[in-house]
Amino acid sequence: MESIIELKNVCYKYPNGPKALDNVSLKINAGEKIALVGPNGAGKSTLLLMFNGMLKPDSGEILFNGEKVTYNKEALRELRRRVGFVFQNPDMQAIAPTVFQDVAFGPVNLGMSRDEVRSIVLDALNDTGLDGFERRPIHQLSGGEKKRVAMAGILAMDPDVLVFDEPTSALDPAGSEDIMELLDEMQINGKTIIISTHDVELAYPWADRVLLIKGGNLILEGKPGDVFYNKNLVKSCKLSMPVLLELYEGLAEKGMPSIETLPKSALDFITYLCENCGLQKMKENTPISGDIYLADAEHVSPEIVKDLLESGRIAAVGAMGTKAKAFAGNENISLEFTYGVIDKCVLKAINKKNTLILSSGGMFDRVRTRVETFNQEYDQSIRIIENF
């Protein structure tokens, strides 16, 4: 894979402060989801600020798309357009009085025409689920809404890489899940996402790769399972092990056989238990499982969905993506699942219940791949029904 950002032996020291980054080298590939974890004061924010040139390393170099980052005004502007940065505190990011003006701030400064700015801003607000917020003053919004405005403001500049400092801090659990799904959506649309976080439960199933940083050193990078399953390391970095891994470890100590890929979701864990714990085995499950209905929230007519729901065949409805959630909201459809939707629907299917997933175009492939892999792995025949 092509690396989009590369750091070579980067060192940085704040004036009159301790060393914040000590000889950090790393590569970030295009289209990856990266979680940067570590204790407070480990240098996470410092490292993130390196990515868009807000801080200049004392030594070492940073490459963006294979080219060395230069620190003159023009080059920095271009870099900052392509690497969007969302601050931890959305109040700090909001500049203009109203939502529209704030989101339009970047595009206007990039010299776009009035009509372009208008359509870009409306798109960005639509993508972040903020339709109709244009004229609202920012100080009247809730924490989660402010965070979304900050994201929309960055999305409006159409960056290749999005850097988030603690995207879920100070949000309620539902709000955090919404934001994490929004990040997923952005990644499906081709962006590279880098987040820093303390929340291992959210980072573990979400990230493609985890960077563990402590005392300004990058001490481990790898698959989330590999990083978080390292108990001593996790403890020394003042993090905690994800609950799923803790359960898995406990069962392994009890003598359960270990498996190649560590469980990432409740579904993984349940199948692991079924295979190894004397429960009814997946493979012996009667092959008639439930169906997953898949509807494109952008194109499907509400009547068809309502007919399906009224027919009583559907046990639960899940929505993936902002547009699907907006659709459900408009049509008064109550959603059972809003996060980790595919796995939860597969779980229902195993239990012979039908589910409906509302989604939008780009995410269909993800549903198909996940269900097909699952079918193959456990000899299941969960069907995806797209035309109903």
Add this chain to the structure above:
Amino acid sequence: MYYEFMENIAQNNRLSDIHPGIKLVFGLGCILIAISSQSLIVPLLIIAITMFATLVLAKIDLKFYLMLLTVPLGFAIISVLVIIFLRNSGDVLLSIPVFDWFNIIVSTGSLNEGLLIFARVFAGMCSLFFIALTTPVTELFTIAAKCRIPHEFIDLAMLIYRFIFVLIEQAVQIHSSQVMRLGYGSTKEAINSYGMMAGSLFINTWVAGEDLMKAMDCRCYDGKFALNDDDLKFSPKLMIYVIIILAVLIIIAIYTYGFTLFGV
């Protein structure tokens, strides 16, 4: 925490969807006619019309509106009383002897003048509150830009607007954390705590300013500020109504020129 800012009401009332230009023409027109009127009939009409617009059309809470009015009207009543007792022209209506050589006199002339001034002030306040309660500041930026006010001033005004609320929020937070730790127990302590709050607010403002620079850099600041896209519909029909109302008021003002309650 929720504070009842006039700005919040201006953002959420039934007239907030009407083009700010129309509301401004109406409000400013009423103020100008009221203060240049030479009889108290037109100001009284304006009071009735603007109150109707604010309370019935915009559905502003009556209690809140009256509370707002008491402050300026309190000042106005005191000033007008002074005028009524000090000015002296026309027939004497009331004479209160204080000393042998000094009487407080109320005359027809002073009463006429006092009532006229009071009516003008009252009408002006009602018109001003109509603008303040129905037109959000955020809409005024767009209008200001249309009036060719230099964009440096508007940008500055927008930043100030945004940070007024950040500052208020911080001040409230610091104040409540001081109250929770009994910071305002005695007068001496209160003065001390208040000073501390001012000090930390100053430091916080400084930091916020630096953060703002960073945030603007991160988003490719190039000296430009976006304005709200002008998507509120300008209704010519409504504008014509407003102009008709103003014209009628002017005509009445001309016909009632010099009308007084007590004759001179």
